[in-house]
Amino acid sequence: xxxxxxxxxxxxxxxxxxxxxxxxxxxxxxxxxxxxxxxxxxxxxxxxxxxxxxxxxxxxxxxxxxxxxxxxxxxxxxxxxxxxxxxxxxxxxxxxxxxxxxxxxxxxxxxxxxxxxxxxxxxxxxxxxxxxxxxxxxxxxxxxxxxxxxxxxxxxxxxxxxxxxxxxxxxxxxxxxxxxxxxxxxxxxxxxxxxxxxxxxxxxxxxxxxxxxxxxxxxxxxxxxxxxxxxxxxxxxxxxxxxxxxxxxxxxxxxxxxxxxxxxxxxxxxxxxxxxxxxxxxxxxxxxxxxxxxxxxxxxxxxxxxxxxxxxxxxxxxxxxxxxx
Amino acid sequence: xxxxxxxxxxxxxxxxxxxxxxxxxxxxxxxxxxxxxxxxxxxxxxxxxxxxxxxxxxxxxxxxxxxxxxxxxxxxxxxxxxxxxxxxxxxxxxxxxxxxxxxxxxxxxxxxxxxxxxxxxxxxxxxxxxxxxxxxxxxxxxxxxxxxxxxxxxxxxxxxxxxxxxxxxxxxxxxxxxxxxxxxxxxxxxxxxxxxxxxxxxxxxxxxxxxxxxxxxxxxxxxxxxxxxxxxxxxxxxxxxxxxxxxxxxxxxxxxxxxxxxxxxxxxxxxxxxxxxxxxxxxxxxxxxxxxxxxxxxxxxxxxxxxxxxxxxxxxxxxxxxxxxxxxxxxxxxxxxxxxxxxxxxxxxxxxxxxxxxxxxxxxxxxxxxxxxxxxxxxxxxxxxxxxxxxxxxxxxxxxxxxxxxxxxxxxxxxxxxxxxxxxxxxxxxxxxxxxxxxxxxxxxxxxxxxxxxxxxxxxxxxxxxxxxxxxxxxxxxxxxxxxxxxxxxxxxxxxxxxxxxxxxxxxxxxxxxxxxxxxxxxxxxxxxxxxxxxxxxxxxxxxxxxxxxxxxxxxxxxxxxxxxxxxxxxxxxxxxxxxxxxxxxxxxxxxx
Numbered sequence: 001x002x003x004x005x006x007x008x009x010x011x012x013x014x015x016x017x018x019x020x021x022x023x024x025x026x027x028x029x030x031x032x033x034x035x036x037x038x039x040x041x042x043x044x045x046x047x048x049x050x051x052x053x054x055x056x057x058x059x060x061x062x063x064x065x066x067x068x069x070x071x072x073x074x075x076x077x078x079x080x081x082x083x084x085x086x087x088x089x090x091x092x093x094x095x096x097x098x099x100x101x102x103x104x105x106x107x108x109x110x111x112x113x114x115x116x117x118x119x120x121x122x123x124x125x126x127x128x129x130x131x132x133x134x135x136x137x138x139x140x141x142x143x144x145x146x147x148x149x150x151x152x153x154x155x156x157x158x159x160x161x162x163x164x165x166x167x168x169x170x171x172x173x174x175x176x177x178x179x180x181x182x183x184x185x186x187x188x189x190x191x192x193x194x195x196x197x198x199x200x201x202x203x204x205x206x207x208x209x210x211x212x213x214x215x216x217x218x219x220x221x222x223x224x225x226x227x228x229x230x231x232x233x234x235x236x237x238x239x240x241x242x243x244x245x246x247x248x249x250x251x252x253x254x255x256x257x258x259x260x261x262x263x264x265x266x267x268x269x270x271x272x273x274x275x276x277x278x279x280x281x282x283x284x285x286x287x288x289x290x291x292x293x294x295x296x297x298x299x300x301x302x303x304x305x306x307x308x309x310x311x312x313x314x315x316x317x318x319x320x321x322x323x324x325x
Numbered sequence: 326x327x328x329x330x331x332x333x334x335x336x337x338x339x340x341x342x343x344x345x346x347x348x349x350x351x352x353x354x355x356x357x358x359x360x361x362x363x364x365x366x367x368x369x370x371x372x373x374x375x376x377x378x379x380x381x382x383x384x385x386x387x388x389x390x391x392x393x394x395x396x397x398x399x400x401x402x403x404x405x406x407x408x409x410x411x412x413x414x415x416x417x418x419x420x421x422x423x424x425x426x427x428x429x430x431x432x433x434x435x436x437x438x439x440x441x442x443x444x445x446x447x448x449x450x451x452x453x454x455x456x457x458x459x460x461x462x463x464x465x466x467x468x469x470x471x472x473x474x475x476x477x478x479x480x481x482x483x484x485x486x487x488x489x490x491x492x493x494x495x496x497x498x499x500x501x502x503x504x505x506x507x508x509x510x511x512x513x514x515x516x517x518x519x520x521x522x523x524x525x526x527x528x529x530x531x532x533x534x535x536x537x538x539x540x541x542x543x544x545x546x547x548x549x550x551x552x553x554x555x556x557x558x559x560x561x562x563x564x565x566x567x568x569x570x571x572x573x574x575x576x577x578x579x580x581x582x583x584x585x586x587x588x589x590x591x592x593x594x595x596x597x598x599x600x601x602x603x604x605x606x607x608x609x610x611x612x613x614x615x616x617x618x619x620x621x622x623x624x625x626x627x628x629x630x631x632x633x634x635x636x637x638x639x640x641x642x643x644x645x646x647x648x649x650x651x652x653x654x655x656x657x658x659x660x661x662x663x664x665x666x667x668x669x670x671x672x673x674x675x676x677x678x679x680x681x682x683x684x685x686x687x688x689x690x691x692x693x694x695x696x697x698x699x700x701x702x703x704x705x706x707x708x709x710x711x712x713x714x715x716x717x718x719x720x721x722x723x724x725x726x727x728x729x730x731x732x733x734x735x736x737x738x739x740x741x742x743x744x745x746x747x748x749x750x751x752x753x754x755x756x757x758x759x760x761x762x763x764x765x766x767x768x769x770x771x772x773x774x775x776x777x778x779x780x781x782x783x784x785x786x787x788x789x790x791x792x793x794x795x796x797x798x799x800x801x802x803x804x805x806x807x808x809x810x811x812x813x814x815x816x817x818x819x820x821x822x823x824x825x826x827x828x829x830x831x832x833x834x835x836x837x838x839x840x841x842x843x844x845x846x847x848x849x850x851x852x853x854x855x856x857x858x859x860x861x862x863x864x865x866x867x868x869x870x871x872x873x874x875x876x877x878x879x880x881x882x883x884x885x886x887x888x889x890x891x892x893x894x895x896x897x898x899x900x901x902x903x904x905x906x907x908x909x910x911x912x913x914x915x916x917x918x
Binding site: 030031042045081089148151155171275279280287 | 362365366367368373456457459460461463464481540541543544558559560561562608609610611612614615618619621622793795796798799802834835
């Protein structure tokens with residue numbers, strides 16, 4: 001297996017290099033200097049700023065420097081937009097993102113799989129139709145609507161009614177600094193639970209339909225009929241046989257979303273003022289902060305490649321029929 | 326209650342109990358909003374945005390400051406008295422206030438902030454000439470102080486040659502008299518120099534801190550300001566606490582306030598030591614909804630009411646605040662901006678540019694086809710002031726009632742069609758499609774549709790290009806945009822700042838984006854720039870304004886009015902955007918919170 005992993009890593013190195021090359025090339029199509037200096041930029045100020053930002057250097061040199069720094073995980077280059085290094089901008093944004101995305105992913109996966117199982121087990125019945133109708137309705141409504149309504153009613157209206165602030169309208173506090181778990185949980189819930197719930201509601205529609213389809217497909221397989229013929233109970237068929245065989249598409253779906261878990265949820269982070277990776281990436285693009293954009297996208301590409309390899313490894317672990325070679 | 330229902334109720338109660346914030350605010354803490362992502366730098370030499378300004382002035386101070394009670398005037402801040410004007414304004418003598426100390430910081434011996442001296446002022450201004458600081462703010466002192474331009478050239482050349490920038494090198498126009506006294510010799514007696522001394526970029530910084538913290542100086546402010554930085558989480562929050570060693574500054578005396586302000590209770594704190602609040606906490610907001618909801622929750626001391634929420638707080642027709650907010654004691658202030666929203670022509674463009682009569686008529690026809698009031702109603706809730714020319718309301722040279730006789734103010738479609746025909750394009754026939762550039766942000770995509778429709782009424786077609794702001798600036802600087810649009814917020818309250826935009830030598834890539842060149846205008850500008858306020862200077866401003874209107878390098882203008890809402894518990898609040906150091910005057914009435 002390890003030789004397979006090493007081989008896959010080596011295969012992906014050129015892909016990574018091309019991604020970074022394209023990224024750096026695209027970023028440099030428009031000159032970022034004039035925009036940074038505003039409406040009264042003199043030619044001299046533009047030249048000085050370009051020099052300061054290192055954009056006067058040949059492109060291959062900039063490319064090589066970035067790759068060298070990235071290979072050493074050296075993020076000490078200064079952000080162009082913040083009075084900080086790239087590392088100081090990027091790394092503190094990881095925990096806020098994970099505070100939303102990990103619970104949201106776990107919760108939505110669990111809930112969606114359970115609902116998918118229930119719907120699949122009752123295929124064609126009223127409960128199945130009702131659940132799928134709910135899922136479709138959930139998908140039809142824009143993410144933004146959930147966020148706006150969530151803030152208005154989940155945070156503002158609820159606080160007005162209860163006379164105490166249950167959820168923050170927006171903002172974030174680092175809950176990991178609390179020494180007492182209850183305080184940490186309270187802080188996390190105050191700032192993060194509402195965005196998590198919104199995220200779960202939004203993704204549940206898509207996930208439930210997908211998991212139901214996977215489970216329905218498996219439910220019509222020969223091995224399920226055989227298991228039932230052998231006298232297995234419905235619960236055992238569902239959880240022992242069917243769910244295990246459905247794991248490959250489920251793992252694929254979850255692993256595909258993993259890089260986005262790290263990058264965070266852009267809309268949630270912007271609207272709830274959560275200083276996560278998604279917002280950081282968005283800001284860096286808007287503000288033409290190339291060092292930060294490059295670092296985040298390169299990290300994302302690396303995580304994406306790693307998660308693809310990990311997915312293959314997990315296939316082999318959960319399904320003995322899969323052989324890595 | 327069923328078991329399921331009771332379980333659900335228990336869970337909701339648990340979540341509520343867990344999620345409720347428990348921390349109580351400290352005494353006299355004021356939560357304040359900062360729209361967008363907040364400051365990018367707390368170094369005065371590197372800052373340029375409103376939010377850099379808003380944050381930086383809490384920690385650093387300038388020699389002069391805009392008066393809280395009258396924004397058209399300035400008064401000493403780090404100075405003991407107003408600068409003495411010598412040699413007909415070619416030389417100014419300054420005396421620093423005694424007892425002004427920098428914040429306590431590890432960069433000073435023993436960690437105790439030292440007194441501010443004349444050398445600190447010279448050092449701080451020399452930093453604007455250092456290209457390592459980006460030269461973003463050099464325009465403030467360019468061609469102003471004798472020897473400073475030469476100093477800049479020499480020191481930056483030394484940097485290019487691999488040497489160092491010598492801050493100890495002398496500048497002829499900086500004359501040190503003593504630790505607390507100095508003179509500045511100007512190249513010409515430009516009046517705006519004093520306004521520059523109120524701008525945050527000219528704040529006084531200690532050399533020790535700059536040298537000790539290097540690039541981190543941008544996030545470690547060590548100034549003389551009323552607050553010291555407690556915490557800054559970029560793009561999230563900024564917390565400042567009272568500077569315990571703040572020099573003797575008091576709230577403006579009651580006699581200085583207008584009748585109206587006194588009636589509003591603004592004079593009640595007269596004589597109190599500043600800052601009054603113990604702690605100010607800025608939170609950054611990007612979307613509008615959270616800031617509006619948090620204000621309604623009573624968290625934020627004030628907000629700038631987003632245009633989209635105007636109708637929720639006010640009757641759009643009568644501009645009267647709604648009953649609910651009035652009942653809660655919420656106050657408001659309409660703050661007119663020194664603003665110029667315009668549509669511009671590139672005077673070098675072969676189609677819309679030029680100074681011949683037919684070119685002028687083409688531009689005037691376009692101007693007459695546009696209905697700025699319709700833009701105002703559709704996109705700004707009718708809160709803008711529509712006016713002729715480039716000088717916004719509240720400044721010398723702004724036309725009476727916003728109107729100038731003979732100005733091509735639309736909509737006047739008959740006259741527009743006549744001018745268009747006289748320009749050689751009857752009903753727009755023969756006129757090529759004009760490329761119009763504007764930035765993608767905000768509601769610009771909607772605004773250009775209205776523009777397209779309005780111009781279409783006289784047969785003028787535009788090819789709209791929505792580009793990002795950097796591309797827009799690049800195109801304008803390269804003179805490749807025949808028609809374009811953005812806004813100009815006046816840097817200091819003097820019409821000269823707006824008229825400078827039409828001064829020939831400032832042509833692109835300078836601030837004269839329309840590349841307007843009129844020798845008569847330039848001569849008048851050079852005359853006016855060295856004059857102090859007065860009827861004579863105002864007359865010159867008006868002549869220059871009328872020249873711009875007649876040559877029509879732009880269609881405009883609109884000036885936004887922002888509505889600020891204040892909580893009943895926030896005392897001494899008189900929100901303004903002319904300067905941002907007014908948080909030191911704010912107080913809290915805890916009984917109303």
